[in-house]
Amino acid sequence: xxxxxxxLSQSNRIDLDxxxxxxxxxxxxxxxxxxxxFNCGSCSASCTSTHFKRVSxxxxxxxxxxxxxxxxxxxxxxxxxxxxxxxxxxRGIDTRNIIINILKAEEEMK
Amino acid sequence: xxxxxxxxxxxxxxxxxxxxxxxxxxxxxxTVRIILSLNxxxxxxxxRIFIPVNAYKIVKDIILDCLLHVKIFKRNLLLxxxxxxxxxxxxxxxxxGHIEVMLFTPxxxxxxxxxxxxxxxxxxxxxxxxxxxxxxxxxFFLLIILSGIALAIYKRFRSHRLGMKQTTxxxxxxNIALYSLWLIFPLRLLAESFTADIxxxxxxxxxxxxxxxxxxxxxxNTLPVWWAYSCALGLFFFTLPxxxxxxxxxxxxxxxxxxxxxxxxxxxxxxSEAEIYSCSRCGICIDACPMSFEKKDVKFTSxxxxxxxRRREIAEQPADLCLMCNKCVEVCPVGxxxxxxxxxxxxxxNGAISFDYTPVKYNSPxxxxxxxxxxxxxxxxxxxxxxxxxKILDKAEIxxxxxxxxxxxxxxxxxxxxxxxxxxxxxxxxxxxxIISSGCTTLLLSCPICYKMFKxxxxxxxxxxxxxxxxxxxxxxxKRIVLKKTTDTCVYHDPCELGRGSGIYEQPRxxxxxxxxxxDSPLQxxxxxCCGGSLGSISMPFAKRKIITGGSLDNLLTNxxxxxxxxxxxxLKTFTPLNSKRTADIAQVVSEQMIN
Ligand code: SF4
Ligand code: SF4
Ligand code: SF4
Ligand code: SF4
Numbered sequence: 001x002x003x004x005x006x007x008l009s010q011s012n013r014i015d016l017d018x019x020x021x022x023x024x025x026x027x028x029x030x031x032x033x034x035x036x037x038f039n040c041g042s043c044s045a046s047c048t049s050t051h052f053k054r055v056s057x058x059x060x061x062x063x064x065x066x067x068x069x070x071x072x073x074x075x076x077x078x079x080x081x082x083x084x085x086x087x088x089x090x091r092g093i094d095t096r097n098i099i100i101n102i103l104k105a106e107e108e109m110k
Numbered sequence: 111x112x113x114x115x116x117x118x119x120x121x122x123x124x125x126x127x128x129x130x131x132x133x134x135x136x137x138x139x140x141t142v143r144i145i146l147s148l149n150x151x152x153x154x155x156x157x158r159i160f161i162p163v164n165a166y167k168i169v170k171d172i173i174l175d176c177l178l179h180v181k182i183f184k185r186n187l188l189l190x191x192x193x194x195x196x197x198x199x200x201x202x203x204x205x206x207g208h209i210e211v212m213l214f215t216p217x218x219x220x221x222x223x224x225x226x227x228x229x230x231x232x233x234x235x236x237x238x239x240x241x242x243x244x245x246x247x248x249x250f251f252l253l254i255i256l257s258g259i260a261l262a263i264y265k266r267f268r269s270h271r272l273g274m275k276q277t278t279x280x281x282x283x284x285n286i287a288l289y290s291l292w293l294i295f296p297l298r299l300l301a302e303s304f305t306a307d308i309x310x311x312x313x314x315x316x317x318x319x320x321x322x323x324x325x326x327x328x329x330x331n332t333l334p335v336w337w338a339y340s341c342a343l344g345l346f347f348f349t350l351p352x353x354x355x356x357x358x359x360x361x362x363x364x365x366x367x368x369x370x371x372x373x374x375x376x377x378x379x380x381x382s383e384a385e386i387y388s389c390s391r392c393g394i395c396i397d398a399c400p401m402s403f404e405k406k407d408v409k410f411t412s413x414x415x416x417x418x419x420r421r422r423e424i425a426e427q428p429a430d431l432c433l434m435c436n437k438c439v440e441v442c443p444v445g446x447x448x449x450x451x452x453x454x455x456x457x458x459x460n461g462a463i464s465f466d467y468t469p470v471k472y473n474s475p476x477x478x479x480x481x482x483x484x485x486x487x488x489x490x491x492x493x494x495x496x497x498x499x500x501k502i503l504d505k506a507e508i509x510x511x512x513x514x515x516x517x518x519x520x521x522x523x524x525x526x527x528x529x530x531x532x533x534x535x536x537x538x539x540x541x542x543x544x545i546i547s548s549g550c551t552t553l554l555l556s557c558p559i560c561y562k563m564f565k566x567x568x569x570x571x572x573x574x575x576x577x578x579x580x581x582x583x584x585x586x587x588x589k590r591i592v593l594k595k596t597t598d599t600c601v602y603h604d605p606c607e608l609g610r611g612s613g614i615y616e617q618p619r620x621x622x623x624x625x626x627x628x629x630d631s632p633l634q635x636x637x638x639x640c641c642g643g644s645l646g647s648i649s650m651p652f653a654k655r656k657i658i659t660g661g662s663l664d665n666l667l668t669n670x671x672x673x674x675x676x677x678x679x680x681x682l683k684t685f686t687p688l689n690s691k692r693t694a695d696i697a698q699v700v701s702e703q704m705i706n
Contacts, residue, residue, distance in 0.1 A: 048487045048518050048520055049470070052469045053470070078465065080487075080519070080525060081533075082488075082520040082524055087643070092651075100528065107463060107464070
């Protein structure tokens with residue numbers, strides 16, 4: 001048989017049944033605002049900490065939603081709670097409260 | 111005047127006597143417990159009450175605050191009268207009662223109940239004129255107290271008439287204590303009127319006796335009234351520990367602890383315990399708190415937060431929500447530092463979060479200049495301010511270095527206010543190192559949040575820390591820059607951290623007045639209302655902040671100024687979208703008004 005070069009690549013699909021988005025859900029109960037994020041990225045663009053290390057609130061929310069809890073948390077570890085992201089967020093999301101609660105959830109998982 | 115009853119005793123004194131013994135024992139145990147819960151150092155500090163200066167201050171404060179309630183007077187005359195008439199009047203009745211016993215029946219000295227029920231046990235004699243003076247003053251003070259009680263009753267049902275929009279809600283213990291307190295003095299009046307024709311009286315007791323002579327002089331009616339008076343007293347003493355009136359004895363202890371230099375370090379140490387019980391729930395902090403713009407959020411104000419602590423209930427929600435604007439602390443007549451208590455709550459909740467700031471550092475070595483400018487995160491977001499500053503400094507021909515032009519390390523105050531001291535320390539050290547190694551002698555700041563932080567937590571010896579509103583004002587005064595006048599009018603908003611936080615009220619006003627007409631707003635200086643943007647709150651959602659911003663704006667725009675001027679990038683950012691007029695930072699205004 002002639003090789004046409006086609007092959008099945010591994011799926012990139014996220015299996016929602018296997019995703020562990022428990023942290024997201026837990027935080028959403030305390031700060032429902034987290035569900036309002038539409039990933040515009042304003043917060044990451046203005047972030048104070050991102051000059052030193054990749055800190056991105058936007059990515060962290062996306063990652064949490066997909067169950068990549070560790071990566072999400074590592075993305076917030078250097079946040080200084082400076083509050084710039086609150087002021088730029090077009091959705092008026094209480095970002096700092098979400099960050100604190102995500103990091104607290106991590107402390108509890110330890 | 112001489113004794114009417116040979117034994118100087120009647121069973122009706124029992125309710126009072128038992129209540130009195132109970133409350134004295136209770137207070138003794140309470141005081142000992144609080145003193146025991148102080149650590150060794152603090153116990154040693156207690157001996158400072160014997161230093162004459164401290165003793166003088168303690169006595170003075172007890173008289174001014176606990177008896178005369180001068181601080182409440184200053185805020186609100188009627189409310190002050192209500193508190194001080196009851197407190198001071200009652201105190202005088204007790205003192206005078208004792209003097210009477212000493213003078214007329216010295217053999218009964220030291221019997222607890224005797225001065226209280228003196229009028230029941232004595233009768234007039236030929237030389238009654240000796241006592242006439244006392245009859246008069248006793249009646250006089252009783253009248254004063256009764257007028258205070260009448261005001262208190264009125265306030266409970268019509269609080270706004272005493273200039274208070276809201277008054278505190280009560281629970282059972284408070285209610286019983288409250289009603290028994292209200293009853294004590296009318297009953298005393300009745301009781302003394304009943305015996306006024308036997309033991310003497312003055313204009314009111316005697317008056318009532320004359321008026322209703324047939325009823326009151328009927329001996330069968332006398333004893334029940336004295337019983338009722340004694341029962342009201344006893345009931346009050348028994349409910350005291352479970353009511354807000356615990357503030358009466360506790361405040362004295364608090365004043366002592368404060369003057370020997372003890373401070374709260376945990377939620378239940380001696381000092382905070384004394385603070386919690388000293389709250390009289392006067393409710394002054396309710397109207398002061400910006401959260402009370404929304405009626406349903408009144409429950410988060412300091413008075414209720416303190417009540418939660420007292421009941422050992424969870425106080426996390428109000429502690430996290432508070433804007434830390436410090437207005438409640440500023441107005442509290444007892445001087446309770448409730449924001450400190452909230453901070454302690456937060457430390458318990460958030461102190462354990464481990465942040466990681468290892469990669470955080472300034473990378474470029476700095477040029478050495480005398481003046482170092484640090485804008486901070488918020489100024490980074492409002493470049494109009496730093497641009498204005500650079501324009502002004504250029505005009506004044508002052509060279510400077512901008513520490514955080516490209517990258518900022520946060521001053522750490524938001525972290526500190528979130529209760530995470532560990533993280534805050536790390537950031538402090540990083541900034542401190544950069545500032546000290548820059549060799550500057552003056553650190554210029556645009557953000558009041560940073561200003562307070564650098565001033566209080568950084569230990570920058572030899573470096574002058576100055577906010578731009580003060581710095582620019584000095585430039586104008588020393589004629590380094592010259593400003594022209596405009597016909598516009600403005601109002602000035604005191605940022606919480608610059609005004610109440612750092613005591614800077616005058617310089618920004620002086621600076622503004624040199625350019626335009628500065629209008630007043632009803633609540634300004636230390637009464638200014640937070641803009642609603644405060645980073646002091648951990649959990650306040652946007653919708654609530656907006657309401658506070660609106661309320662604060664209403665106050666500022668009362669006299670219809672053309673311009674709202676502030677000196678904080680965060681206030682600027684918060685007000686701008688909601689303000690129908692122009693909002694500007696003081697530095698922006700100056701940079702526009704400079705003459706070449
Ligand atoms: S609060 Fe944290 S995430 Fe938001 S801008 Fe500041 S450092 Fe970045
Ligand atoms: S700015 Fe607000 S809406 Fe946009 S990504 Fe950040 S949190 Fe989400
Ligand atoms: S905290 Fe102070 S102002 Fe508030 S109710 Fe208590 S005593 Fe009054
Ligand atoms: S600090 Fe400000 S927001 Fe917080 S309770 Fe006091 S007055 Fe209210």
